[in-house]
Amino acid sequence: MLLFFHSITIKYAICGVERVNTGRGKLVALAFIAVLVLPTVLASQKAFADGLTQENLPPASFGDQQASLFVKINPPILTTESKQDAYLQFRLFDAKTNETIKFPTLNIAVYKGTDPNAKPLMQDFFQSENGLLTIKVKPQEGDVQVQGNREPFLNALKADPGGTVNISGPVLLDGGLYRIDVSVFGIKYPTNIFKDEDVKTFETALSVGDVYSQNVQSEGKTYPMSIISYYDKVEDFKFNAASKTYSWAMPFNWNTSRIQNAPNVFVHEEVRVPKSFTGVGDASAFDAKVNGKPIAGRMLAVDPFSDENNLILHFLINKNDILDMARNSPPSDGKMSFSFSPAGASEGQQTSGEISTDTGGIHALLNWTPGQLKAGAETKLDIQFVDAFAGTNISDQDVKYDLKIFDKNGKEVLAKTDQTAQGGKGEQAGLNFPADDTYRVEITVNGLVKQGQSPDLTRNGIARGIVVVPEFPAGAMVAVAGAIGAIVVAQRLMTTARKNK
Structure with a gap:
C-alpha cells in the first residue's frame, strides 16, 4: 500500500x-x-x-x-x-x-x-x-x-x-x-x-555544482572561461572562434513521466567569460539556445557586476521549459545542450518583464509605470512573485526581498532592503532613473513567510534583469501573464485528461 x-x-x-x-x-x-x-x-x-x-x-x-x-x-x-x-x-x-x-x-x-x-x-x-x-x-x-x-x-x-x-x-x-x-x-x-x-x-x-574550466583561442589570444553546472557534469565543450560561439552539453534523462512526476526540476548553468575578451566579455546581449531552441527573458540572466574581471551568464531552465522541450523536440542522445554567442548589433536590449531567481524557485513579474519610462520622472514598480514550480502566483505567503538597481558601470543608483510583498505582491513607488541608460535590476528573495509556520528559506536567491530608459515595457507584463496563464490552463487540462482515462 x-x-x-x-x-x-x-x-x-x-x-x-x-x-x-x-x-x-x-x-x-x-x-x-x-x-x-x-x-x-x-x-x-x-x-x-x-x-x-x-x-x-x-x-x-x-x-x-x-x-x-x-x-x-x-x-x-x-x-x-x-x-x-x-x-x-x-x-x-x-x-x-x-x-x-x-x-x-x-x-x-x-x-x-x-x-x-x-x-x-x-x-x-x-x-x-x-x-x-x-x-x-x-x-x-x-x-x-x-x-x-x-x-x-x-x-x-x-x-x-x-x-x-x-x-x-x-x-x-x-x-x-x-x-x-x-x-x-x-x-x-x-x-x-x-x-x-x-x-x-x-x-x-x-x-x-561541477566546475569545468577551459581556455579558448581567438585572433591569436588565449582567454580562460569556466562553466559551473549545477545539475550534472559538463561534456562536449566546443568554441567556434569565427562566430564566438560557446557550446557544451550535460547528461539529462528526458523521460517525460519522470519530469512530470518530479515536483521540482531546475537546470542552472553559470558561465564566466573575461571582460577583456572584446566582443564577448563586453557584450550586453546574447543569442542563447538550449537544445537548439532560442531562450531569452527569465531563462537567461546577464550579470556584469558580481565579478570585477568576468561577465557572468546564467542559464535558468525550469520544469515547464524542460517539459516543453521533452514533448516537442526530445533529444535522442540523453543530453541537454547549451550554446551562446554575442547578439548582433541590431538586436537591442529590452526591459525585463519576468525574471527568475538563480535557485529557480521564484519568478518575479515586473510592471513599470508610466508606460514609457523617462529619466528624471517618478516611476512605480509593481512586483508579482510567482511559484516557479507550480506556475501560479504566490498569494498565501509574504515574500521578504531586497531591491537594487545599478547603472551600466555597476554603480548602485537605488537600494531598498527588508521589503515585504504581502500576499506575493510588492509595490515600489517614487523610483527615479537619473539618466537615459540601460540599468540592471536585482531582486533578492530572503524568505517566504506564512503565519503560524516557520519561514521557508529554501527558495532564496537573486533574480536579475534589465531596465531600458526610455522604453515601453508595459506589454511585457501582459505577455508574461498570458504565458503563465497558458501554462496553468495546460497543466489543468492535462490533469483532467489523466483523471478521465
Whole structure:
C-alpha cells in the first residue's frame, strides 16, 4: 500500500523491526535485513527535486504529529581539483511549530543520479539525540568507512553531541545529481522503534555544482572561461572562434513521466567569460539556445557586476521549459545542450518583464509605470512573485526581498532592503532613473513567510534583469501573464485528461 503526500512517498518498509522488547542480536540482524531490502523498496516510487542543493520536503504523519524533513548538501559546488570535505545535513521537525524532533532514527541511502537500479554509494542507520544530523564526508575511493559508536536497537550510528557523524568513501566525489532516500524508523526516544506500517520514507534528488574550466583561442589570444553546472557534469565543450560561439552539453534523462512526476526540476548553468575578451566579455546581449531552441527573458540572466574581471551568464531552465522541450523536440542522445554567442548589433536590449531567481524557485513579474519610462520622472514598480514550480502566483505567503538597481558601470543608483510583498505582491513607488541608460535590476528573495509556520528559506536567491530608459515595457507584463496563464490552463487540462482515462 502506498500513501502520497505531495512530493513525499510514504511506504510500508519491508523489515521485521517492531516496537517490541527482544534481544539485541535479533534486532541487529533484522536491521541488517532492512538495509539489504530497503533499496528495492525505495526504488518503486520517485519524488525528486532535481537541480536544487537543499529542500524542505512536505510533511508526513507520525501519529498525531505532522513532520517535515529538511535536507541539504554542502558545499553547493565541488571541484575535481580539490577533494574537500562535504556535508549532508538533515533535520526532522514539527511542521506546525518548527520544533526539531529529538532522537530521529534514520536509514539514509545516497545514490549518484536517478537510475532506479543504481546501487547506493552509502546506506546506513543514523541517530541523533538533539535531532540535528550532519554526515561529514571525506570523499575518497574505496569502501565506506564510518567513525563512531552504534546504538543497541537498530545498530544505528550515534551522532556526537553536536549532531555529527564522520564517514569516508566514494560519496560526493564530484558534482552532479544525487538521489537521497531517508526512511524514518523512530523518533523522540531511542527505544521508540516503529512498526512496519509506521515507517515513512522521504525522497529527494539534490545537485552539487561541477566546475569545468577551459581556455579558448581567438585572433591569436588565449582567454580562460569556466562553466559551473549545477545539475550534472559538463561534456562536449566546443568554441567556434569565427562566430564566438560557446557550446557544451550535460547528461539529462528526458523521460517525460519522470519530469512530470518530479515536483521540482531546475537546470542552472553559470558561465564566466573575461571582460577583456572584446566582443564577448563586453557584450550586453546574447543569442542563447538550449537544445537548439532560442531562450531569452527569465531563462537567461546577464550579470556584469558580481565579478570585477568576468561577465557572468546564467542559464535558468525550469520544469515547464524542460517539459516543453521533452514533448516537442526530445533529444535522442540523453543530453541537454547549451550554446551562446554575442547578439548582433541590431538586436537591442529590452526591459525585463519576468525574471527568475538563480535557485529557480521564484519568478518575479515586473510592471513599470508610466508606460514609457523617462529619466528624471517618478516611476512605480509593481512586483508579482510567482511559484516557479507550480506556475501560479504566490498569494498565501509574504515574500521578504531586497531591491537594487545599478547603472551600466555597476554603480548602485537605488537600494531598498527588508521589503515585504504581502500576499506575493510588492509595490515600489517614487523610483527615479537619473539618466537615459540601460540599468540592471536585482531582486533578492530572503524568505517566504506564512503565519503560524516557520519561514521557508529554501527558495532564496537573486533574480536579475534589465531596465531600458526610455522604453515601453508595459506589454511585457501582459505577455508574461498570458504565458503563465497558458501554462496553468495546460497543466489543468492535462490533469483532467489523466483523471478521465
